[in-house]
Amino acid sequence: MNHFDYVDQQILLQIREDARKPFSQIADDLKISNSLVHQRIKKLKQRGVIAKAEFVVDEKQLGFRTKSYVGIRLREARYAEQVVEGLKKIPEILECNYVSGHYAIFILIFAVDNHHLRKVLYEQVHHIDGVAGTDSFICFDTNFKRPVSLDSLAKKNVYDS
Amino acid sequence: MNHFDYVDQQILLQIREDARKPFSQIADDLKISNSLVHQRIKKLKQRGVIAKAEFVVDEKQLGFRTKSYVGIRLREARYAEQVVEGLKKIPEILECNYVSGHYAIFILIFAVDNHHLRKVLYEQVHHIDGVAGTDSFICFDTNFKRPVSLDSLAKKNVYDS
DNA sequence: GCTGAAACAAGTAGTGT
DNA sequence: ACACTACTTGTTTCAGC
Numbered sequence: 001m002n003h004f005d006y007v008d009q010q011i012l013l014q015i016r017e018d019a020r021k022p023f024s025q026i027a028d029d030l031k032i033s034n035s036l037v038h039q040r041i042k043k044l045k046q047r048g049v050i051a052k053a054e055f056v057v058d059e060k061q062l063g064f065r066t067k068s069y070v071g072i073r074l075r076e077a078r079y080a081e082q083v084v085e086g087l088k089k090i091p092e093i094l095e096c097n098y099v100s101g102h103y104a105i106f107i108l109i110f111a112v113d114n115h116h117l118r119k120v121l122y123e124q125v126h127h128i129d130g131v132a133g134t135d136s137f138i139c140f141d142t143n144f145k146r147p148v149s150l151d152s153l154a155k156k157n158v159y160d161s
Numbered sequence: 162m163n164h165f166d167y168v169d170q171q172i173l174l175q176i177r178e179d180a181r182k183p184f185s186q187i188a189d190d191l192k193i194s195n196s197l198v199h200q201r202i203k204k205l206k207q208r209g210v211i212a213k214a215e216f217v218v219d220e221k222q223l224g225f226r227t228k229s230y231v232g233i234r235l236r237e238a239r240y241a242e243q244v245v246e247g248l249k250k251i252p253e254i255l256e257c258n259y260v261s262g263h264y265a266i267f268i269l270i271f272a273v274d275n276h277h278l279r280k281v282l283y284e285q286v287h288h289i290d291g292v293a294g295t296d297s298f299i300c301f302d303t304n305f306k307r308p309v310s311l312d313s314l315a316k317k318n319v320y321d322s
Numbered sequence: 323g324c325t326g327a328a329a330c331a332a333g334t335a336g337t338g339t
Numbered sequence: 340a341c342a343c344t345a346c347t348t349g350t351t352t353c354a355g356c
Contacts, residue, residue, distance in 0.1 A: 056213055087304075138260060139267070
């Protein structure tokens with residue numbers, strides 16, 4: 001069994017906030033050697049807990065001011081796969097999920113403005129064979145956005161599957 | 162006016178994929194000096210295009226196997242702010258947006274399993290004063306997830322607001 | 323606005339406990 | 340499993356073009 005101790009948790013908390021934080025500084029903070037930090041991060045990577053470090057880019061600053069979630073209804077359920085293939089070709093669509101409930105597919109779109117969003121939906125998404133219709137949930141504001149909580153992870157056995 | 166040239170675009174493409182990629186290596190790739198990479202990244206930070214580097218953690222590996230989008234209906238629109246405050250206190254809720262359309266608020270939840278999700282909704286979200294009801298869109302699978310496209314950014318004037 | 327060199331700091335690997 | 344040391348590599352600054 002893989003355990004997940006206090007050191008792992010603290011390291012995760014720190015590199016999740018700042019992926020470029022020097023390992024030596026993390027080591028100082030936690031009062032451990034920097035080679036231990038190195039070893040633990042290596043293991044976290046091996047276990048698949050962390051994969052890569054990304055610089056977060058601000059979509060708004062790049063000109064994408066309209067964020068919208070969109071639910072997609074299909075003409076028939078069996079069209080799902082081919083619709084996903086069609087959606088993948090539209091660069092404005094950043095995320096695509098199969099979901100339960102009223103829609104078959106749920107996507108996230110970033111567009112320049114409402115007009116651009118409308119064009120993406122009407123001229124591209126609606127033309128994909130199998131799409132019956134869409135409902136848009138335009139985000140006026142994102143109140144908060146944060147990573148998963150790591151509290152209680154050091155105690156719980158969350159790796160047993 | 163802030164311009165955004167080929168070098169900026171290439172640097173962004175690289176550090177977005179790997180925030181720990183050595184600047185000197187980026188410089189080699191682009192055949193420029195490493196101090197230029199350093200200068201450009203500094204400017205991108207000043208402009209707010211990039212803010213911080215994050216290590217991406219795999220929620221599934223940490224035991225959160227149920228991802229769900231949830232639309233929230235309010236008893237009356239004026240409850241919005243206090244409902245957001247209530248939602249903020251629930252750690253399983255990772256994102257919260259004001260949206261147009263059928264719901265007032267749209268959230269993203271990561272729970273351990275369906276039972277956990279149900280508990281979060283029934284024992285916490287539904288008890289927040291102002292919440293009339295919720296509709297869940299449980300993600301069976303995430304087909305793709307990617308950052309915004311940077312194509313054509315070097316040409317377009319996207320900083321003029 | 324960009325380069326190149328020099329000083330400094332961090333990452334990495336091997337060894338020993 | 341961890342720490343220490345020596346070695347390699349990257350970062351940062353600044354003078355000069």
